Amino acid sequence: xxxxxxxxxxxxxxxxxxxxxxxxxxxxxxxxxxxxxxxxxxxxxxxxxxxxxxxxxxxxxxxxxxxxxxxxxxxxxxxxxxxxxxxxxxxxxxxxxxxxxxxxxxxxxxxxxxxxxxxxxxxxxxxxxxxxxxxxxxxxxxxxxxxxxxxxxxxxxxxxxxxxxxxxxxxxxxxxxxxxxxxxxxxxxxxxxxxxxxxxxxxxxxxxxxxxxxxxxxxxxxxxxxxxxxxxxxxxxxxxxxxxxxxxxxxxxxxxxxxxxxxxxxxxxxxxxxxxxxxxxxxxxxxxxxxxxxxxxxxxxxxxxxxxxxxxxxxxxxxxxxxxxxxxxxxxxxxxxxxxxxxxxxxxxxxxxxxxxxxxxxxxxxxxxxxxxxxxxxxxxxxxxxxxxxxxxxxxxx
Numbered sequence: 001x002x003x004x005x006x007x008x009x010x011x012x013x014x015x016x017x018x019x020x021x022x023x024x025x026x027x028x029x030x031x032x033x034x035x036x037x038x039x040x041x042x043x044x045x046x047x048x049x050x051x052x053x054x055x056x057x058x059x060x061x062x063x064x065x066x067x068x069x070x071x072x073x074x075x076x077x078x079x080x081x082x083x084x085x086x087x088x089x090x091x092x093x094x095x096x097x098x099x100x101x102x103x104x105x106x107x108x109x110x111x112x113x114x115x116x117x118x119x120x121x122x123x124x125x126x127x128x129x130x131x132x133x134x135x136x137x138x139x140x141x142x143x144x145x146x147x148x149x150x151x152x153x154x155x156x157x158x159x160x161x162x163x164x165x166x167x168x169x170x171x172x173x174x175x176x177x178x179x180x181x182x183x184x185x186x187x188x189x190x191x192x193x194x195x196x197x198x199x200x201x202x203x204x205x206x207x208x209x210x211x212x213x214x215x216x217x218x219x220x221x222x223x224x225x226x227x228x229x230x231x232x233x234x235x236x237x238x239x240x241x242x243x244x245x246x247x248x249x250x251x252x253x254x255x256x257x258x259x260x261x262x263x264x265x266x267x268x269x270x271x272x273x274x275x276x277x278x279x280x281x282x283x284x285x286x287x288x289x290x291x292x293x294x295x296x297x298x299x300x301x302x303x304x305x306x307x308x309x310x311x312x313x314x315x316x317x318x319x320x321x322x323x324x325x326x327x328x329x330x331x332x333x334x335x336x337x338x339x340x341x342x343x344x345x346x347x348x349x350x351x352x353x354x355x356x357x358x359x360x361x362x363x364x365x366x367x368x369x370x371x372x373x374x375x376x377x378x379x380x381x382x383x384x385x386x387x388x389x390x391x392x393x394x395x396x397x398x
Contacts, residue, residue, distance in 0.1 A: 009143035009172035010035035016147035023074035026065035059084035070100035073199030082109025096131030101154035118357020119169035252301035258290030278365035316372030353387030
């Protein structure tokens with residue numbers, strides 16, 4: 001029988017890796033991710049988990065070690081955050097290009113400078129084009145569920161791609177919430193043993209990641225892109241099977257009270273739960289509003305997004321990252337692109353906030369809804385608006 005326990009998101013992710021029976025963990029501690037490798041190292045040391053824990057000298061080395069373990073067919077896990085993910089950046093591309101189904105939890109952290117250990121989505125957006133499957137968690141339960149699910153999807157023979165599971169640093173990684181942990185038998189029923197058909201073997205020599213001259217490089221990258229897009233079918237199947245076993249079903253785009261709503265707010269990660277409270281307040285006062293939580297970031301859920309917003313007049317997108325010199329926030333930019341060819345589409349308004357761990361309250365989201373409606377109706381010279389700059393909302397002019 002499953003049990004309900006209080007866990008930080010970091011410990012929840014570690015529990016998922018343990019119950020997945022990972023073979024190899026290679027990780028370097030960095031705030032706010034440190035609790036994950038610490039807990040896994042403890043599990044290995046005291047015999048809770050039969051796995052190889054590789055202590056390394058940097059995040060670059062951590063993911064490099066993961067490449068080697070995945071290449072020989074070992075179920076492989078790592079974790080990082082912020083600057084650590086950036087130090088890995090070179091190797092992140094290699095993992096996806098080599099089609100190694102490594103699972104990596106990322107406790108999202110703001111990128112320096114100024115130095116910050118607090119959470120936003122700048123690290124996640126810096127690696128959005130590296131070829132990994134990426135999902136965002138709203139709470140600690142999802143941190144456990146998505147980590148377990150990531151092994152099931154990434155290791156599927158139709159996919160063979162690495163998966164990043166994102167959850168917000170400190171606001172989830174260090175906060176205790178109730179988490180339902182399943183029995184090991186349930187996990188074993190959901191997650192089969194990893195059988196990697198292309199594992200390196202001295203008795204059958206082969207080459208991984210050889211030099212690619214111009215006459216094959218383009219074809220290789222197109223094949224990688226096709227594989228990532230096609231993974232969506234397995235992603236959806238994996239969530240369906242997860243729900244069938246554990247009773248919790250997930251979708252790439254989660255809708256909250258959107259029926260008949262004229263204005264929709266789109267958020268990602270833990271801020272979605274705060275935004276739901278703002279939606280409830282607005283609904284109670286008779287306003288026609290709803291919320292969309294974007295869970296699947298790569299591959300981007302084009303059809304699900306279009307379906308969710310098809311009846312709305314205004315879509316307010318809340319980013320937690322600046323695309324420096326760009327038109328709007330990175331999520332808003334992709335949402336606008338996804339809707340560009342639609343004959344009937346909402347006006348899309350961009351807001352950016354929560355940078356470097358700055359709090360965004362229910363009242364702030366209420367303001368974003370009101371201001372977003374105003375901009376959609378009357379227009380604005382601002383490309384996007386920043387929330388919470390010294391207590392003010394400031395426009396950024398083009």
